[in-house]
Amino acid sequence: MTHTPTAVRPDDRMRSHCPFCSMQCSLDLHLAPGSSLGYELKPSPDFPVATGRLCQKGFHAFDHTVHTERVMQPLRRSAEWEWWQSNGAGTGDLAARSLSSEATSTAWSPAAWPEALDDIAARIRQLQERYGPDSVAVFGGGSLTNEVCYLLGKFARVALRSRYVDYNGRYCMSSAAAAQQLAFGIDRGLPFPLEDIPQADYLILAGTNIAECQPTLMPYLLAAKKKGAVIVTIDPRRTMTSKIANHQLTIEPGQDSLLVSGLLHVIVEERLYDADFVAQHTEGFEAMQEAVRAFSPDRVAALTGIPEGTIRQVAREFAGAKRGIVLTARGLEQQVNGVEHTLQYINLCLLCGHIGKPGSGFGSVTGQANGQGGREHGLKADQLPGYRSIEDPDARAHVAGVWGLDPRELPGKGVSAYELFGKVLDGDIKAMIVLGSNPVVSSPNNARVAEALAKLDLLVVVDLFETETAAYADWLLPGTSFLEVEGTMTNLEGRVFYRPRVFEPAGASMSDAWLLCALAERLGRGRYFSYSSMSEVFDELCRASAGGKADYSGLSYPRLQEAQGLFWPCPGPGQAHPGTPRLFAGGVFPRAGGRARLHAIAPQPPAEVADTEYPYLLTTGRLGGHYLSGAQTRRTDALAKKAPEPVAELHPALAEQLRLREGDRVRLTSRRGSLDFAAKVTADIHPRTIFVPFHWGGDLAVNRLTNDALHPVSRMPEFKVCAVRAERARTEQAAPALVHTAKADALSD
Numbered sequence: 001m002t003h004t005p006t007a008v009r010p011d012d013r014m015r016s017h018c019p020f021c022s023m024q025c026s027l028d029l030h031l032a033p034g035s036s037l038g039y040e041l042k043p044s045p046d047f048p049v050a051t052g053r054l055c056q057k058g059f060h061a062f063d064h065t066v067h068t069e070r071v072m073q074p075l076r077r078s079a080e081w082e083w084w085q086s087n088g089a090g091t092g093d094l095a096a097r098s099l100s101s102e103a104t105s106t107a108w109s110p111a112a113w114p115e116a117l118d119d120i121a122a123r124i125r126q127l128q129e130r131y132g133p134d135s136v137a138v139f140g141g142g143s144l145t146n147e148v149c150y151l152l153g154k155f156a157r158v159a160l161r162s163r164y165v166d167y168n169g170r171y172c173m174s175s176a177a178a179a180q181q182l183a184f185g186i187d188r189g190l191p192f193p194l195e196d197i198p199q200a201d202y203l204i205l206a207g208t209n210i211a212e213c214q215p216t217l218m219p220y221l222l223a224a225k226k227k228g229a230v231i232v233t234i235d236p237r238r239t240m241t242s243k244i245a246n247h248q249l250t251i252e253p254g255q256d257s258l259l260v261s262g263l264l265h266v267i268v269e270e271r272l273y274d275a276d277f278v279a280q281h282t283e284g285f286e287a288m289q290e291a292v293r294a295f296s297p298d299r300v301a302a303l304t305g306i307p308e309g310t311i312r313q314v315a316r317e318f319a320g321a322k323r324g325i326v327l328t329a330r331g332l333e334q335q336v337n338g339v340e341h342t343l344q345y346i347n348l349c350l351l352c353g354h355i356g357k358p359g360s361g362f363g364s365v366t367g368q369a370n371g372q373g374g375r376e377h378g379l380k381a382d383q384l385p386g387y388r389s390i391e392d393p394d395a396r397a398h399v400a401g402v403w404g405l406d407p408r409e410l411p412g413k414g415v416s417a418y419e420l421f422g423k424v425l426d427g428d429i430k431a432m433i434v435l436g437s438n439p440v441v442s443s444p445n446n447a448r449v450a451e452a453l454a455k456l457d458l459l460v461v462v463d464l465f466e467t468e469t470a471a472y473a474d475w476l477l478p479g480t481s482f483l484e485v486e487g488t489m490t491n492l493e494g495r496v497f498y499r500p501r502v503f504e505p506a507g508a509s510m511s512d513a514w515l516l517c518a519l520a521e522r523l524g525r526g527r528y529f530s531y532s533s534m535s536e537v538f539d540e541l542c543r544a545s546a547g548g549k550a551d552y553s554g555l556s557y558p559r560l561q562e563a564q565g566l567f568w569p570c571p572g573p574g575q576a577h578p579g580t581p582r583l584f585a586g587g588v589f590p591r592a593g594g595r596a597r598l599h600a601i602a603p604q605p606p607a608e609v610a611d612t613e614y615p616y617l618l619t620t621g622r623l624g625g626h627y628l629s630g631a632q633t634r635r636t637d638a639l640a641k642k643a644p645e646p647v648a649e650l651h652p653a654l655a656e657q658l659r660l661r662e663g664d665r666v667r668l669t670s671r672r673g674s675l676d677f678a679a680k681v682t683a684d685i686h687p688r689t690i691f692v693p694f695h696w697g698g699d700l701a702v703n704r705l706t707n708d709a710l711h712p713v714s715r716m717p718e719f720k721v722c723a724v725r726a727e728r729a730r731t732e733q734a735a736p737a738l739v740h741t742a743k744a745d746a747l748s749d
């Protein structure tokens with residue numbers, strides 16, 4: 001039985017936006033009395049970005065919100081379950097069981113909100129009295145509205161007075177953010193609107209599979225192509241995106257800096273660069289030139305396997321193009337060298353003067369629905385709203401002023417998302433609130449995360465579903481879906497827009513904002529969280545952001561409701577500023593001196609390289625029909641049917657060596673564990689690389705194998721490269737289960 005939604009204002013056309021990727025395509029729900037859901041979902045005909053278009057996930061975005069497994073009321077871990085666990089019956093894979101309703105009925109007892117909030121607040125107080133304010137942590141997500149991201153950061157610092165807050169965006173945009181900050185002094189995924197893309201003559205798409213991950217962006221690329229643009233894809237796989245490319249460079253994971261050194265070498269050596277732009281708008285040229293000197297295209301060809309002629313051709317063509325764009329994404333960013341790889345692609349744009357002009361520029365394609373806004377409003381361990389540093393005394397004074405606090409009351413910086421789990425294992429963090437993420441599926445080396453979650457004295461998960469992470473929770477609180485709360489989102493272009501509320505919250509669920517304010521009240525900090533509407537939260541966010549890098553202070557709900565989105569920075573006061581669709585106009589960068597920085601990069605190998613024991617490289621990523629940890633899309637029948645389980649892609653030469661045929665099961669073993677997957681044999685992948693998507697939990701979660709090495713600055717994990725062994729799985733010999741760990745097991749150790 002599905003849940004029947006109640007419209008706030010029944011109307012024949014109710015506007016919303018897809019909850020999944022950063023395109024934030026607009027959709028309308030139309031009344032359809034005869035249909036099973038009572039509404040029909042259609043793309044909006046009049047919102048920019050993806051007018052009239054949705055991808056397969058967007059068309060099914062309504063399905064999970066009415067799913068029979070929606071959590072409808074606060075759930076407390078039941079005494080029966082605790083008993084069952086502590087009596088030895090709980091050694092199985094709890095995460096896998098969590099999807100069955102049978103487990104749910106014995107695992108939880110329903111509770112009313114006051115009981116839930118009182119108990120959680122009392123336990124937090126107890127833990128903080130005993131272990132200090134930092135013993136409680138918050139783990140947030142980039143799918144949440146700007147208002148909720150802002151409140152989560154404020155809740156951690158003001159209600160909990162804890163330094164420990166971070167979010168899943170650390171796994172996503174942190175390397176690109178660090179690189180753009182270093183080179184440009186500001187981090188906005190795309191510094192130009194999508195409508196500029198068709199003007200480009202040359203597009204390099206590196207580590208970005210737009211056709212599956214932002215499908216409605218494809219028409220922009222196709223429009224450029226139709227006008228004669230050349231498209232290059234750089235990826236270990238020939239992807240759906242590569243199908244529109246003139247050149248596909250099949251790179252081994254981890255080698256982007258090396259490859260781009262070769263491109264830069266040719267451009268410098270042959271003096272193809274834009275000397276005027278370099279002289280007037282950049283710094284650091286000499287050191288960069290020196291750094292690429294040793295990377296002649298023949299040497300890079302020998303090291304990467306990409307033909308010398310191709311390296312020379314792409315370098316010459318990109319430098320010679322009138323207008324060039326480089327787009328990157330997680331392929332090269334989710335690595336211990338992710339910042340450096342990104343800086344190399346930025347070098348390429350700067351060197352050729354392809355920046356700050358229409359149809360030119362560098363962009364990192366943001367991932368989650370609000371992956372952009374999520375990284376601006378203080379949800380990061382080291383950040384305050386407005387993209388301010390928590391270590392900057394002026395920023396602290398400004399934000400503390402808006403919040404009505406003494407700046408000395410604000411905690412300092414904490415640690416990154418993955419490191420929070422390390423703090424749990426060290427015993428420093430005793431309680432965690434997870435809101436808008438499913439980290440036991442989406443974190444690297446996830447057995448360690450499971451171990452940490454099991455060790456917590458208190459885990460509160462706020463979600464629509466009993467996720468694999470919720471399987472470790474003491475309290476599971478019902479979150480609202482994107483259709484059930486109003487708020488603002490910021491898409492990959494930096495376009496801030498208003499998303500109305502369409503339906504009443506399902507069951508007893510309450511908005512995340514309400515929940516945080518109600519909990520703050522019970523922690524004795526209610527006076528800092530007293531809002532009468534969501535627009536009041538937004539107005540405060542705007543004031544807190546005033547003067548910061550991501551300045552929203554000229555925005556308001558009425559303004560956004562009228563416009564089809566406005567681009568930040570949009571400084572106030574008043575309603576006058578039109579927003580900033582294009583950053584860096586005229587080659588002016590928001591750094592001291594106004595110049596962008598070229599970086600001298602010495603290419604480094606990934607944390608793990610192939611060796612005799614682990615001879616292949618595993619890389620991970622996405623499929624078009626599933627979203628992230630799969631909590632939502634695995635529950636959408638039409639999507640789950642197309643891709644019911646993860647399949648390992650590997651090259652025919654490797655398959656032959658392993659005596660594997662299509663459909664056989666392959667066992668992959670990394671230094672962290674071993675899992676079996678069905679094999680897909682395809683010539684579209686680098687011969688020594690294996691690709692597995694990460695949208696599943698339990699024994700299907702490829703993050704059991706991935707490397708938790710972190711970038712030294714961005715703290716991004718190396719999701720995209722780890723060394724593995726591969727062999728044909730013998731069916732009678734099941735792969736070892738996720739090493740985990742029910743809470744009771746860990747406690748009884």
Ligand SMILES: Nc1nc2c(c(=O)[nH]1)N[C@H]1C(S)=C(S)[C@@H](COP(=O)(O)OP(=O)(O)OC[C@H]3O[C@@H](n4cnc5c(=O)[nH]c(N)nc54)[C@H](O)[C@@H]3O)O[C@H]1N2
Nearest residue numbers: 207208209213253254329330331367368621622624627628
């Ligand atoms: N369908 C779908 N769409 C999504 C999402 C989803 O889960 N499903 N998630 C959203 C989110 S949060 C994000 S962050 C984005 C991610 O969007 P993308 O970054 O485009 O997606 P990925 O599949 O993770 O990685 C992109 C490509 O990088 C390649 N790659 C792997 N290693 C390397 C390398 O070393 N160098 C290079 N150059 N390429 C490499 C992979 O083969 C893959 O094709 O997508 C968003 N959109």
Ligand SMILES: Nc1nc2c(c(=O)[nH]1)N[C@H]1C(S)=C(S)[C@@H](COP(=O)(O)OP(=O)(O)OC[C@H]3O[C@@H](n4cnc5c(=O)[nH]c(N)nc54)[C@H](O)[C@@H]3O)O[C@H]1N2
Nearest residue numbers: 168171172436437438442462463479620628629631694719
């Ligand atoms: N191996 C590997 N691992 C990866 C990656 C990779 O490429 N490879 N990519 C990484 C990247 S880029 C990302 S972004 C992460 C993301 O990974 P996760 O953070 O796990 O992302 P989601 O699956 O979107 O989890 C969001 C959860 O919040 C719930 N939710 C959705 N909307 C709301 C809401 O409004 N309120 C509340 N309370 N809950 C809500 C959903 O039901 C879901 O359970 O995964 C990372 N992990």
Ligand code: SF4
Nearest residue numbers: 018021024025055058
């Ligand atoms: S492209 Fe992204 S935002 Fe648009 S419908 Fe698909 S998943 Fe949703």
Ligand SMILES: [Mo]
Nearest residue numbers: 171172367368
């Ligand atoms: Mo992401």
